[in-house]
Amino acid sequence: MNEALTLISFGPDGWGDEIARGVLVTVSLALASLPVGLVLGFLIALAKNSGEPSLRAAANVYTTIFRGLPELLTLFLVYYGGQMLLNEIARIFVTGATVDVNSFIAGMVALSLVFSSYASEAFLSAFRGIKQGQYEGGYALGLSRSLTMRLVILPQLIRLALPALGNLWLILLKETALVSAIGLEDLLRWAGIAARVTKEPFLFFGGACVIYLILAIISSAGLTRIEAWTKRGEVSR
Amino acid sequence: MSWVSDRTLAPQPAPPAPPRGWTASRIAGHVLMAVWILAGANLLYYLASNVMSDFFRDYWEKYLDGIVITLQLVGLSMVAGAALSLPVALARASRKPFLSGIAYAYVYFFRGTPLLAQTFLIYYAAGSFRPFFSDIGLWWFFRDAWYCAIFAFTLNTAAYQAEILRGAVQNVDKGQWEAAAALGIPKGVTFLKVILPQALIVALRPYGNELVLMIKGSAIVSLVTIYDLMGETRRAYSRTFDFQAYIWAAVLYLLVVEALRRVWDQMELRLTRHLRRS
Numbered sequence: 001m002n003e004a005l006t007l008i009s010f011g012p013d014g015w016g017d018e019i020a021r022g023v024l025v026t027v028s029l030a031l032a033s034l035p036v037g038l039v040l041g042f043l044i045a046l047a048k049n050s051g052e053p054s055l056r057a058a059a060n061v062y063t064t065i066f067r068g069l070p071e072l073l074t075l076f077l078v079y080y081g082g083q084m085l086l087n088e089i090a091r092i093f094v095t096g097a098t099v100d101v102n103s104f105i106a107g108m109v110a111l112s113l114v115f116s117s118y119a120s121e122a123f124l125s126a127f128r129g130i131k132q133g134q135y136e137g138g139y140a141l142g143l144s145r146s147l148t149m150r151l152v153i154l155p156q157l158i159r160l161a162l163p164a165l166g167n168l169w170l171i172l173l174k175e176t177a178l179v180s181a182i183g184l185e186d187l188l189r190w191a192g193i194a195a196r197v198t199k200e201p202f203l204f205f206g207g208a209c210v211i212y213l214i215l216a217i218i219s220s221a222g223l224t225r226i227e228a229w230t231k232r233g234e235v236s237r
Numbered sequence: 238m239s240w241v242s243d244r245t246l247a248p249q250p251a252p253p254a255p256p257r258g259w260t261a262s263r264i265a266g267h268v269l270m271a272v273w274i275l276a277g278a279n280l281l282y283y284l285a286s287n288v289m290s291d292f293f294r295d296y297w298e299k300y301l302d303g304i305v306i307t308l309q310l311v312g313l314s315m316v317a318g319a320a321l322s323l324p325v326a327l328a329r330a331s332r333k334p335f336l337s338g339i340a341y342a343y344v345y346f347f348r349g350t351p352l353l354a355q356t357f358l359i360y361y362a363a364g365s366f367r368p369f370f371s372d373i374g375l376w377w378f379f380r381d382a383w384y385c386a387i388f389a390f391t392l393n394t395a396a397y398q399a400e401i402l403r404g405a406v407q408n409v410d411k412g413q414w415e416a417a418a419a420l421g422i423p424k425g426v427t428f429l430k431v432i433l434p435q436a437l438i439v440a441l442r443p444y445g446n447e448l449v450l451m452i453k454g455s456a457i458v459s460l461v462t463i464y465d466l467m468g469e470t471r472r473a474y475s476r477t478f479d480f481q482a483y484i485w486a487a488v489l490y491l492l493v494v495e496a497l498r499r500v501w502d503q504m505e506l507r508l509t510r511h512l513r514r515s
Binding site: 050052059072170181191192199205212213 | 260263265266267269270273346349350351352353354357358361362364365366452453454455456457459460467470471474483486487490491494
């Protein structure tokens with residue numbers, strides 16, 4: 001028991017500080033992907049909700065692709081494909097130049113793509129929950145289309161989409177584990193290194209699972225509070 | 238009679254629709270669609286021009302083997318998970334706090350942690366319990382990455398399926414239980430023959446989603462030395478550094494997932510045809 005405590009302690013003998021650094025990478029990766037994915041997902045939902053058939057079709061192609069590909073494959077496509085593409089572009093300007101793709105950026109891009117395609121569905125079903133009269137009311141007051149969207153529709157949309165988006169956030173948090181496959185030193189990667197070095201896989205992988213659980217519990221608590229905050233205008237029964 | 242025709246307008250075709258203007262969204266839609274079509278044509282050309290390449294000749298059989306392994310893994314763990322999910326869902330709905338607590342903890346753990354971490358936990362940690370597994374005669378099972386992966390996937394999907402099942406069973410109207418009780422049908426029979434069939438219809442869509450998620454999630458077994466579709470892809474890429482390895486894998490995964498989605502939709506349409514109101 002003491003041995004295990006030494007192993008997970010912070011300090012030269014323990015792996016606590018490395019694991020903590022990994023947690024930081026995991027959390028910051030998820031937090032960095034979230035805004036990009038949300039904005040992209042919202043734009044795609046707008047496209048899917050528009051009256052223009054070609055725009056709807058284009059948005060549907062996007063979601064079909066990124067919801068059909070395994071997340072791990074998307075990650076590899078972005079990581080290796082992005083590297084090749086950037087190298088090609090760099091060689092146009094400087095002969096023999098090479099560009100290294102940062103694995104954090106690659107992970108962020110891949111996770112944002114996947115997140116946005118799922119988030120667009122969440123936003124779309126929230127759009128369907130808002131009555132047409134809300135738009136008409138906005139226009140009748142003389143608000144422009146963008147002002148109606150921002151002042152009338154968006155506040156209701158966020159409230160309606162929040163439960164689904166909360167679930168997507170929890171999924172995103174779990175999906176960050178995949179970036180350990182492209183060498184980003186996140187929680188799972190440090191756990192793997194520690195497990196290999198110390199020959200205590202159960203301790204470290206089990207510990208990693210527990211940390212993921214704790215992150216999920218903290219997120220759920222936070223999400224509950226945000227949901228309560230968005231509902232503060234509703235009459236309590 | 239004739240005054241009617243004097244006063245009514247002769248039938249006319251509907252007025253033509255006003256011409257659709259080139260709004261910003263229409264332009265954007267056409268541009269984006271053009272980009273997609275160009276990209277798709279480019280992809281088709283790329284694939285067609287590579288069908289004769291050495292890469293395709295050397296690896297196409299491996300890719301087919303990979304698909305078979307992926308489907309086997311998903312099929313086996315889905316079925317085993319379905320079998321396991323029934324007792325878990327029952328325990329979760331049980332009134333004994335001990336039983337429902339354990340089921341809740343199980344479901345929470347497997348839904349709250351990444352599948353990759355679970356697979357690593359089972360695959361790597363099984364080795365440190367070797368004496369124990371040898372004693373109970375299960376070492377052959379946990380020694381093999383394939384069985385470990387199936388085990389991890391089964392446990393994972395059982396947790397998700399238990400939640401699907403629980404939600405669907407709760408969705409069935411209470412009157413169904415009462416009606417069966419009034420007919421003197423025992424509880425177990427009621428559950429199996431009255432409630433479960435109705436619940437499974439509701440659960441059809443979430444089950445389809447879970448199946449797709451499992452196929453996509455199964456790509457991670459390539460990280461524990463199993464050569465499924467993703468594993469074969471990674472092996473092909475590491476030998477040739479030819480990026481088409483990943484392109485082929487993407488196309489195959491998309492085909493499998495889309496085909497499955499279509500088949501599932503048809504099946505759902507067929508199975509719920511008695512519920513449709515025309």
